[in-house]
Amino acid sequence: MKSSENVMIKHGLLGLMLLSISSCIGTDVVDVELVDERLAIDTRLTSLAVGESYQFMADYFNNMGEEEMATVNWSSSNEGVISISAEGLAEAHMLGEATITAEYLGAEDMVTISASDQTVEMTARTGSFMGANNYSVNGDFNLLEENGQLLLTFESNFQASTGPGLFIFLSNSPNSITGALEVGAIQASRGEQVYPISLANAGLNTYDYVLVWCKPFGVLFGRGRFDN
Amino acid sequence: MTWAGGGWPIPKGKGYFKLSEYFIRSNGYFAPSGDVIDIATAGIYITSLYGEYGITDRFGVIAYVPFFSRATLNEQVDRNGNVxxxxxxxxxxxxxxxxxxxxxxxxxxxxVSATLTFGLPLGNDQGGETGVLQTGDGEFNTMIALEASRGINGGKGWINTLVGYNNRINNFSDEFRWGLEIGHKFGKKWSGGIKFYSVNSLNNGSDFETPSNGIFSNNIEYLSFTPEVNYFIKENLGISASIGGALSAKRVLASPGYSLGVFMTL
Known part of the structure; x- marks a missing residue:
């Protein structure tokens, strides 16, 4: 073999080895997916006892999904049944029904309440999963406020495709984790599991979706929307 | 892909050996639906030795040894630099x-020849700090393949075909594979060819039960197209280069893979 060919092969082999060893971790710049601005009434009453009052609260999220301070405008569809102050304090005056609306910068949320003989507050929300990107995620879940915290529970019929680095998020987008709350790494690919969430991080109605998200690769495996 | 010799068993005492570097880097991924979706940029770099040696004129052994494999995953930052x-x-x-x-x-x-292949899970199926990077799928598999070949144009060209059945364990789906290669020599120094290779899952495993933590493991499917060129420095020594990409696929990276190698024959 000619010496020049020998040198070429040796250098070529060395180059191949170096290519493997030196291939480094790069950086991907991700464009954050904008979401609709959202106003969420924190606590949903189903009924308010005549003569009693109730303090409504609402959270505002900008189109980056980030929570911002907001001066919410409160209104009632029937002030004679349930009135509400500018600060969100509602009072039931007579039997009937009224819709309470919260509004800020065009974003609004509303809840219809009965004025009756007792105050009933919704303490749980439910939903079902469906897969995304042809991954299998199914089963039911619920979010319950109990003992000063939220409990996100996947029912025994839950199952998900195995995947790398799957995490559970509460989100206001069906497709992204923009502004979402990371609940934690998935505990198991099937079966009942419970995720405690501090009320300091989310209220019962702060988010609309539960996402199963492959965090390292940034891929949505499945989503579920709260039915109520 | 262990079908360099096609249907021809390598003769007794003869051998073919190749040192290769394969690399692929992609921010696209063929989802299970077959659609390409965006993912964090992933890279796979494999330095391997391939060897084929004739024990008798009919019987030979083949080894594919990826002695250095590296998998990478880019960090993700937003436009403000937040990780x-x-x-x-x-x-x-x-x-x-x-x-x-x-x-x-x-x-x-x-x-026509028959090949029995044992896939040894010597790689890492839960690598890196995230535990999601893979240099192997974590399962032992056994593949039986039949290869039929024919020379064309007075021996200057060749056609290789392959059908194979890959039996996988640990709830991974078995696979049916087929391949087609058409190649030709060009003068004394060059040869080239194109390869089609198809992996088809029988979907008899379970996505819910596979122990592997990776998205590159179960129910992989693809039809790849790979042009390859070889340059003979001398009669028994040469270099080769190829670019392979998936024409359609599920659960694999959606970018071409590149291979460079040096081969020699006995």
């Missing part, structure tokens, strides 16, 4: 194939 997800990397030995090839029909215009 959304950390990058990661893993280096390890890779999954290794040991094969035994037997010539069923030799000295005929069309030759």
């Amino acid at each position: 959304l997800a950390q990058g990661d990397a893993v280096n390890s030995f890779g999954d290794t194939d040991i094969s035994f090839k037997y010539g069923l029909i030799t000295n005929k215009p069309i030759v």
